[in-house]
Amino acid sequence: MKIPIIYNVRSVRQRPVSTALTALGIAMVVAVFIAMLALANGFLAAFARTGSERNVLILRRGADAELSSGLGRDAASLVAASPHAALAPDGRPLVSPEVYVLVPLTRIGTDTNALTNVVARGISERAWDVRANVTVVDGRRPASGRSEICVGSKIVGRFPGTAIGQSLRFAGRDWTVVCHFTAGGSAFESEIWGENEQFMPVFRGEAFQSITLRLKDGAAFEEAKRALEGDKRLTVDVHRESEFYVQQSQLLGRILRILAMLITSIMAVGAVFGAVNTMYAAVSERTSEIAVLLTLGFHPRSVLASFLAESAIIAAVGGALGCLIALPANGLVASTTNWASFSEIAFSFRVTPGLLLAGLVFAVVMGVVGGFFPARRAAKLPVVQALR
């Protein structure tokens, strides 16, 4: 027969402080666990959303990042003539040859020596249609032939001079901010976009870094890849845009995940010790009670289950509390350098329902692990001796 849960509830009320401390300890572990994974999630999500399945990214052969690539105008026109490119309503191919450089800017709140390498992407007018996830939320697109830029939403407010109408200075020129854009939380939001023909002369001269092409038929990626890489006039590598950006984030994403696991597992050891301590104390305080329960005919297995449940519930409450503590982190923006591309990437903590659930499960596991040995001891109590 099962021991009623009300017994556990009443017992817990007998020692509110130590129960609360245990639950709070577990809450802290769960909060850190969720926050760290939310960070890793946000980072990976930023890159997972950057590329599109339907887009093809073309780099110079051997280049593993846009920064190290270089393609001439001839390459750009060859790619634009590809039969695989989708066409805009006006009949022009959806191909965007782009300049990709890093400009050192000073973040608000840091001293002027502290420079952050921000991506400046010189796009063609087609880029707005090639990249379906990019939307101008404020202002108008930069006009061709002028020193105008559009700033990603994660840059706005973190760097001075990013409001519409203000200007940013880099490459020896002032650039007027005419719009802000969002890109579904992707890494593009950490970029500054201007016109490629404006960026070329002030940065690296007559060369593009990458060419992005929208496929006419999304399923024809392999064909397009073969055709472009096989073209004797081009020395290029062809990537699926989505895969390319995911691969750019792998190193840092993996580090973040490993760090999250490592830190929380060490913390969890501490919290499990706490749970073990509390439950052992609970068992020894209630020695005579347990003996009575056993005398009344409760099966030792019921006693075991009862104590395990108590521990698990305390931990679950702690876990829920941890979720609450971690929740405000959702949406916070953190930034670091993605060493794979050498550029700054800002990303939001993403606390997802799945992550909260994982935190709760983690808490309950800690509770069960921490409660197991004390509960087993309770169940194995020699009745006669304990009744004394």
Add this chain to the structure above:
Amino acid sequence: MKFLPLVLANLGRHKRRTALTTLSVAAALFLFASLQTVVTTIAAAAQFGNVRRIVSMNATGIVFPLPLAYANRLRAVPGVEAVSWANWFGGRYGDNKRFFGQFAVDPASYLEMYPEMAVPEDQKQAFLREKSAAIIGRRLLDVFGWKLGQDITIQGTIFPGDWTFTIRGVYTPTDPAINDDMMIFRHDYLEERLGRPGIAGWYVARIDHPDNAARIGKVIDDGFRNSRAPTKTGTEQAFNASFATMWGNVSLLMGTIGLAVVFAILLVTANAMMMSARERIGEVAVLKTIGFTDRLLFTLVMTETALITFTGAAIGLVGAKLLYKGTNFNAAGFLPGFDVTPRTFVVGAAIAVLLALASGLMPALRAARLPIVSALRHVE
């Protein structure tokens, strides 16, 4: 001190609890030391820099090169004693699972500029003789199992193609902030294969006196202001600091997590101490009856807590130190000189003291203030 056996006996009563509490304190301090060391290592990298070295880079950004012809003009600037230059190569070795930095440097002037990179004289001469020679950091010998004289092929990502170098030397950094897993090779080799584009990534200059750094930097930048590639010159320390700041919010993040860890463990320790105090109400009453003063009882409980937290803290801090020192950890080259600093030890010790106070104070006060008569009722 004569009561030490009593304290030890109390600790020994619940061996499991004492051990678990000590270990959780150890785990917390270990984590704290590790996280803090990330912060201090990044900060140390930002501080590193010889006061007599200044760095000139392209004003548009570090990723843009400068003309090689600037070397002569830099040498002519009054106060500049020596000039060297380097270029980021950014190659991939093998499957690229383990990344390391490669730099094309002007061989003679670079080694002379950086005495912190100690290279045996005969290896230095071999490097200066042979165009495709390379010098690698000591760590790379272990990482890849390379040997002196071995040929290695690196795929260029910025400069396309396969590049083969012969390892002619191994350097040992004399300053922990210098990465020991870099590879340097000859800039003239790079120039030759690229068809002499005449570019350098950045220039390093040694100046006559640290106080002149700002003035000389200004002279250099003014001289190139209206050229095609304007420069931005600063101290070597500022140059390194700009890389360190690229970590962004990492330091803040590590610090915050460190605090959360310490707080979580505070709860666990406080809990354990309160539990043991509660169990001993009867005992304390007996001790009071036989003449133990309130103050002595307070001290006894505090000593017990202190023993647990200090032992745990020592295990955690020393464990972190030994682990990172023993395994020569440097986060795959990202955090060179990763070592628990004395300052971290001091902060860790302070945390242990706070932990002892915060978790021991309540039980100790309770023991000291216990009214004997009511407490004796608990004694069976």
